[in-house]
Amino acid sequence: MTHAAADVSRWRSVWRQLPLLVALVFLWVFLWDQVTVLTVVTGVLLAIGVTRVLYLPPVLLSGRFNVWRGLLLGLRMMWDVTIASLQVAVLAIDPRWKPMNSIIAVQLLTRSDLVTTLTAEAISVVPGTVVVDIDRERGLLYLHALGTRTQADIDRVRRDVLGTEERIVLAIGTRGQAASVRAARRERRAAHDHSKGVRA
Template identity: 50%
Template sequence: MSPETGRRTSLRSQIVLLAGLVILWCLVWGEVTVLNVVTGILLALVISVLFYLPAIDLSGRVNPWYVVVFFVRLIVDIARASISVAWLVIDPRYKPSSAVIAIPLDTRSDLIMMFTAEAISLVPGSIVVDIDRQESVLYVHVINVRTDTDLEAFRNEVFATEKRLVMAIGSADDVWRVKQPNHLTRSNTGGTA
């Protein structure tokens, strides 16, 4: 990568970061006004100067079809899991069982890893308790698992979520990784903690 390309990529990442902070500021206040946008820009500049924020590597690739697929499937997963967890709460025969599972992801992108963790945590019944950035491993607490088959099924759900995200906004390298045959068979490498 040439120095000029690196500067453009860094500038693009900073602009996206600043825009995200301004949007977050407007969401906190609940409305988009000139005053909120101006103060959001000023606050975002102060935050980015005073605090170290790591650069976000953006792939520059967005596939609208896979973005829609990701969000539709996320909504279905949330609805299905909500019903399942609600049933566990009222089922008098339920005996609590849970596990913390190490799930190695294919992606090396912090952004995809973070979005995957957020998507998993939004679905009732599971929450990410730790992330190993260097190894791209998520540690997830999941309820209602009793057998190795339950563990494998949950891992495969996480891998499918990661794949949908990568197909939507991932880099060409990440797309290549999730399309490899070992993508769905690698679940044997992750253990429980």
């Protein structure tokens, strides 16, 4: 999935950068802890001034944000962190545990820098897994995972990573990315049902 940066019209690109600007204003108002005309006006001026004077290439967000999916993503993250913390804590104090860790390469579904980065961050936040390198060109994540004794463990980690990526794409990815992720899910579900059906 490439960011076709050049084919976005000017106003559309401004529109898609707006969330970051608004976020800066929110940050300012939040810091002052009061919503007054003064804080909002100075916030807007400051946000525009800072982004103009200290110029950085604009970030094109997807222009899409699914609130429900975002909520799910957040809840799932909290759950993952809690469970993984407990698991790592148990491993840390378990005298019988012999470390058996591995570096795993995961092929991501998308090539978007933003999704890749967020996925990498989300994985690093969860204890037990740390991203050690990213192959930007091929969309590969290399991560270090604790306690991967069997191939099944490795597959589980890989599934978790891809699941996290899917949730992120569904929450903030572009329409195209989200559609392809949904299609991939349907396919997998169908395959799953199919295999069930065969067994039955």
